Amino acid sequence: MTALRLYLVRHGEPVASDMFIGHADVGLSPRGLRQADAVAQALAPVPLAAIYSSDLERAAIGAARIAATGSERPAPSALLELREMNLGVLEQVSFRDGRARVPELARLGYDDLLDHRLPGAESVRDLAARVVPCVVGLVARHRRGPGESRRAPAPAVVIVAHNTVNRVVLACAAGLGPAGYTRFEQAHGSLNRVDVPDTWSATDPWAGTRIGLVNWTPEATETAALSR
Numbered sequence: 001m002t003a004l005r006l007y008l009v010r011h012g013e014p015v016a017s018d019m020f021i022g023h024a025d026v027g028l029s030p031r032g033l034r035q036a037d038a039v040a041q042a043l044a045p046v047p048l049a050a051i052y053s054s055d056l057e058r059a060a061i062g063a064a065r066i067a068a069t070g071s072e073r074p075a076p077s078a079l080l081e082l083r084e085m086n087l088g089v090l091e092q093v094s095f096r097d098g099r100a101r102v103p104e105l106a107r108l109g110y111d112d113l114l115d116h117r118l119p120g121a122e123s124v125r126d127l128a129a130r131v132v133p134c135v136v137g138l139v140a141r142h143r144r145g146p147g148e149s150r151r152a153p154a155p156a157v158v159i160v161a162h163n164t165v166n167r168v169v170l171a172c173a174a175g176l177g178p179a180g181y182t183r184f185e186q187a188h189g190s191l192n193r194v195d196v197p198d199t200w201s202a203t204d205p206w207a208g209t210r211i212g213l214v215n216w217t218p219e220a221t222e223t224a225a226l227s228r
Helices: 030-043 057-068 095-101 124-142 163-173 178-183 218-227
Strands: 002-010 050-054 077-079 156-161 191-197 210-216
Touching: 002 124, 002 163, 030 057, 030 191, 030 218, 050 057, 050 124, 057 077, 057 156, 124 156, 124 163, 124 178, 156 163, 163 178, 163 191, 163 210
Parallel strands: 002 156, 050 077, 050 156
Antiparallel strands: 002 191, 191 210
16 A cells, blocks of 8 residues: 655756756746646646645746646645755856866766765765655655555655756665666656555665656657647
């Protein structure tokens, strides 16, 4: 039995898609807004117990659109702990100029950042240290308790966050720990679902979790349907 359905959303395409963005606060491009609307429409039939996002605008926009779609939606809550990885001196530096600013990028890629910190930045493990306890706390808050009726559907919670945040949570749900973040892709405007079992325990929060959906992009589905 499922005690909670956790939907993880990556924000839509940002306005500054040609530069490094971590903690930098930017909005969504016109396409990013369409992606946010597509996710909101996909989740419209799902009764939601709570909506969370990072406190960065590009994620908060998506949470607001989910809250505005469907009936009796809860108001979104923004959490600093759910921010993307801090990129330090690379924040808002163009991809073209990144290597000039940080020469070590010539030998490093995203998959090398589990424990490596770029100048002034977080590592993926640093991000996991703030994200994972936050998500576990949200599961503990909203999951169906052992004494509650199983006749009603399990509660559903949405988190609108970022590429690395979602990858780390999916990796933990798959039993890989934060190091497994490289095994998952997250397109802009993608939707994922993690099912938390009735046997959930705070001492082993990822035991028995199941991943029901990964990196599904409603915008792409809609575009394909329109092109037929």
